[in-house]
Amino acid sequence: MSLSTPVRTVTGRLAAWLWPLAVANLLANLGLIVTGAAVRLTGSGLGCPTWPRCTEESYVTHPSMGVHGVIEFGNRMLTFVLVAIAVLCFLAAWGSRDRVAIRLSAIVALGVPLQAVIGGVTVLTDLNPWVVSLHLVASLLMVMVCLALLDHLRSPARAAAPPLPRALATAVLVVGCVVLYLGTMVTGAGPHAGDAEAVRNGLTPRVISHVHAASVYLLLALTVALLVVAVRRGDRWLTVVVGALLGLELLQGLVGWSQYLLDLPELLVAIHMLGAGLLAAGFSRVWLAVRAHEPVQPDTGRLLAWATGRQHG
Numbered sequence: 001m002s003l004s005t006p007v008r009t010v011t012g013r014l015a016a017w018l019w020p021l022a023v024a025n026l027l028a029n030l031g032l033i034v035t036g037a038a039v040r041l042t043g044s045g046l047g048c049p050t051w052p053r054c055t056e057e058s059y060v061t062h063p064s065m066g067v068h069g070v071i072e073f074g075n076r077m078l079t080f081v082l083v084a085i086a087v088l089c090f091l092a093a094w095g096s097r098d099r100v101a102i103r104l105s106a107i108v109a110l111g112v113p114l115q116a117v118i119g120g121v122t123v124l125t126d127l128n129p130w131v132v133s134l135h136l137v138a139s140l141l142m143v144m145v146c147l148a149l150l151d152h153l154r155s156p157a158r159a160a161a162p163p164l165p166r167a168l169a170t171a172v173l174v175v176g177c178v179v180l181y182l183g184t185m186v187t188g189a190g191p192h193a194g195d196a197e198a199v200r201n202g203l204t205p206r207v208i209s210h211v212h213a214a215s216v217y218l219l220l221a222l223t224v225a226l227l228v229v230a231v232r233r234g235d236r237w238l239t240v241v242v243g244a245l246l247g248l249e250l251l252q253g254l255v256g257w258s259q260y261l262l263d264l265p266e267l268l269v270a271i272h273m274l275g276a277g278l279l280a281a282g283f284s285r286v287w288l289a290v291r292a293h294e295p296v297q298p299d300t301g302r303l304l305a306w307a308t309g310r311q312h313g
Contacts, residue, residue, distance in 0.1 A: 011092070011094045011095030014092035014095050015093075015096040017088075017092050018092040018096050021088050021092050022146070022149045022150050024089070025086060025089050025108055025146045025149070026147060026281065028082050028085050029082065029108075029142045030143060030274065030277045030278070030281075032078060032079075032115075033139050033140075033273055033276070033277040034270060034273065034277075035078055036135070036136065036139065037273040039071055039072055039075050040187075041266040041269060041270060042068065042266075044067070044069075044071040045072065045122070045123070045127045045132075045198065046072070046123065046127065046197075047061070047065060047066075047068035047069040047073065048061060048065075048069060048073055050123065051120035051121075051123040051124055054069065054072075054076075060073060061073040079112065082112045083109075083112050083113065086105070086109040087109055089105045089109070090105040090108075090109045093106075098296060101153065104145055104152065105149060108142060108145055111141075111142050112142075114138070115142065118131070118135045122135050126197075126199075128199070129188035129198075129201040130201060132187075133184035133187075133188055133201075136184050136187075136273075136276075137180070140180055140280040143277050144280050144284040146281075147281040151284070151285055151289075151293075152293075152296065153296050154296070154304065155237070155288070155289075155304065156237050156295060157293060157295050158237060158289070158291075158292060160290070160292040161233075161235070161238065161290035164229055165226060165230060165238065166290045166291075168225055168226040169226060169287050169290040172219065172222050172226060172283060172286055172287070173283045173284075173287040175215065175218055175219045175222055176219055176279065176280075176282075177283070179212070179215045179216055180276055180279065182208070182212040183212055185201065185203060185208050186205070186208050187269075188200060189203040189205045189208050190264055191264060192264065209260060213256075213257075216256070219249065220249055220250075223242060223245055223246045224246065226238075227239065227243060236306065237304075238286075238289045238290065241282075241285050241286050242286055242289075245282040248278055248282055249282075252272065252278075252279060255268055255271055255275060256272055
């Protein structure tokens, strides 16, 4: 018996777990955004002052480094959880022999260590705000890829949408990405640097906050326009995903204005960062919803059955 035989056996058995592993991939990457927020909001960004070691002498934190060391080290350890989930998801995709799933899960599996390296650079540059922004952007891109895998595995059959909804969906994606990046610039100008000594990006918080808000208003207008088009066309699935995105945008806007008016309380900032991750997933799903798709699994639940106009018994 060749070595490849037990490997095929393992991947074949894992194939049945592809969907839950894909869901776990998304949740873990959203969790990384939240724990990253916790590191910054508690001032623990340099709790481990170097990388890849926690200190010059050790890979692990020391009691003398206090709670900041524990928080930063714990966030680093989460990377290994993400790697384990991503590798298992890739093996499950390999066992399923689904080329699209293999490609998307491979991107996530390779992206996790790359994300860890970017995190290390943020430490080595003493939390340079522009590098910190890149660190969050990388997490948001990972969330988009994770969502693309879920969409591939379970979303209704559909033909490519006409030019107008396709153009509006692309505009929502592009402007949404601009909104997310401007949000990282707002954070980089604000007080939550992750360490008391870390520098800020030099932008005026009030000005960049209003620029960010203006981009949000444009995003809302584009999302409403796409929702109107989807309803008028009778496109059930597009109506569902765009309606969900609009609701999320409104909630995120409410949290954003609340944290601005209340002088950036830590809890609201953390919720706002989680919202950014959910928005990234929403932008990805809306962009995919206007593209042709053949479902991997024909029977995928009541909502998807309704979205395709089928009755679900």
